[in-house]
Amino acid sequence: MKSILIRPVITEKASADSETMNRYTFVVSRKANKVEIKKAVEEAYNVNVENVRTHIVPAKKVVRYTKAGTLSGNKPAYKKAVVDVRGGESIDFYSNL
Numbered sequence: 001m002k003s004i005l006i007r008p009v010i011t012e013k014a015s016a017d018s019e020t021m022n023r024y025t026f027v028v029s030r031k032a033n034k035v036e037i038k039k040a041v042e043e044a045y046n047v048n049v050e051n052v053r054t055h056i057v058p059a060k061k062v063v064r065y066t067k068a069g070t071l072s073g074n075k076p077a078y079k080k081a082v083v084d085v086r087g088g089e090s091i092d093f094y095s096n097l
Contacts, residue, residue, distance in 0.1 A: 004032045004040040008093050009080065022085045030056070030079045037081045045091045051084040 008014075009025040017023040028037055034052040041049050059077040063070055085091065 004029050004036055005044060006078075010093065017082075018091070022087060022090065024083050024085065024091050026081050026083065028054070028079050028081045030077075032079070032081075034081075037083070041083050047089045047091060048086040049083055050086050053082045055080045055082070 006027045006029065009027060011025075014025040017025070024041075026037075026041070028040075032040075034054060037054070038049045038052050041047065056079050057077060060075045061072065062075055063072045065071075
């Protein structure tokens with residue numbers, strides 16, 4: 001089976017959403033659909049998923065100015081999924097560290 005969940009997104013905004021609204025954000029495979037994402041989260045974290053929203057984050061050009069000159073490159077595009085979990089349930093990302 002292909003890996004659907006790549007990694008959780010741990011930012012200030014995502015952490016605030018998880019604490020207040022039971023909403024968690026993941027970077028997922030570009031080919032995964034909402035039904036597959038829902039099943040993967042339910043199996044991996046043993047919770048009930050109520051809603052899944054997906055968003056494809058576009059690629060960006062990155063330019064860094066250094067002493068040696070300018071360095072340019074690209075950040076790749078990726079797919080992000082925001083998952084709402086049933087009230088009273090939560091996901092602990094830090095338990096496996």
